[in-house]
Amino acid sequence: MDKNHEVFDDYVMKFDFGEDKIKYKYNHSYRVMNECKKLAESLDFDEEGVFLSMIIGLFHDIGRFKQWSEFKTFSDKDSADHAEMSCDVLFKEGLIDSLEIPDNSEEVISKAIYNHNKISYDDSDYDEAEVIFCKIIRDADKLDILRNFLDVVMSNKSEGNISEKVRKDFFDNKLISKEDVMSKNDKVVLILSLVFDLNFEYSKKVVIEEGIIKRIFESFDKDIFKEYIDEVNRFLKESV
Numbered sequence: 001m002d003k004n005h006e007v008f009d010d011y012v013m014k015f016d017f018g019e020d021k022i023k024y025k026y027n028h029s030y031r032v033m034n035e036c037k038k039l040a041e042s043l044d045f046d047e048e049g050v051f052l053s054m055i056i057g058l059f060h061d062i063g064r065f066k067q068w069s070e071f072k073t074f075s076d077k078d079s080a081d082h083a084e085m086s087c088d089v090l091f092k093e094g095l096i097d098s099l100e101i102p103d104n105s106e107e108v109i110s111k112a113i114y115n116h117n118k119i120s121y122d123d124s125d126y127d128e129a130e131v132i133f134c135k136i137i138r139d140a141d142k143l144d145i146l147r148n149f150l151d152v153v154m155s156n157k158s159e160g161n162i163s164e165k166v167r168k169d170f171f172d173n174k175l176i177s178k179e180d181v182m183s184k185n186d187k188v189v190l191i192l193s194l195v196f197d198l199n200f201e202y203s204k205k206v207v208i209e210e211g212i213i214k215r216i217f218e219s220f221d222k223d224i225f226k227e228y229i230d231e232v233n234r235f236l237k238e239s240v
């Protein structure tokens with residue numbers, strides 16, 4: 001991965017590293033890369049598969065740096081789809097040509113990165129490898145967001161009520177759409193709902209073993225969130 005780290009670092013250093021948001025996404029990218037590696041290993045991937053999962057992890061958010069520089073927001077709805085921006089940087093601007101990647105892996109890299117932030121996506125005509133790499137990056141990204149929920153939530157709006165739509169989707173055990181988030185409390189519910197979309201038992205076990213849900217519960221209003229926390233715990237217990 002040395003060459004790929006170098007390409008990633010050189011690319012990011014073109015942006016203002018003095019900005020906390022840039023630094024956060026830089027560190028997020030490396031953390032997600034490491035989580036992809038662990039996930040791939042938990043699935044008994046060979047060396048090349050682990051390597052590929054790390055490339056997808058490191059570059060999945062490469063469009064974020066441009067997004068922040070151009071729009072000063074990470075809100076896709078107020079700017080542009082950051083997964084699409086990541087694909088543009090890699091495949092239209094040609095950053096991929098500087099990377100060391102397994103032969104014929106452009107397609108899977110592109111599909112996994114493009115779909116990583118979608119609320120849902122159609123993988124019915126994807127091959128087996130494409131399906132699984134899409135799932136790995138989605139889980140790895142969500143695990144990092146769940147671990148760093150305080151950073152994610154604090155950047156959001158005032159407290160406010162939990163919206164009807166957010167509440168309903170949550171108790172249907174659906175991933176909450178960012179578009180429906182109107183308040184900070186909605187955002188907390190969104191963070192909790194990430195658990196419903198985890199694909200692998202490994203990921204659910206990480207959430208349980210690291211006590212992530214308990215930490216979220218301790219950080220926010222217990223009267224408001226108790227029923228939500230109970231629901232996530234019930235879901236986790238039933239699915240591992």
Ligand SMILES: [Fe+2]
Pocket residue numbers: 060061082083116117141
């Ligand atoms: Fe992302």
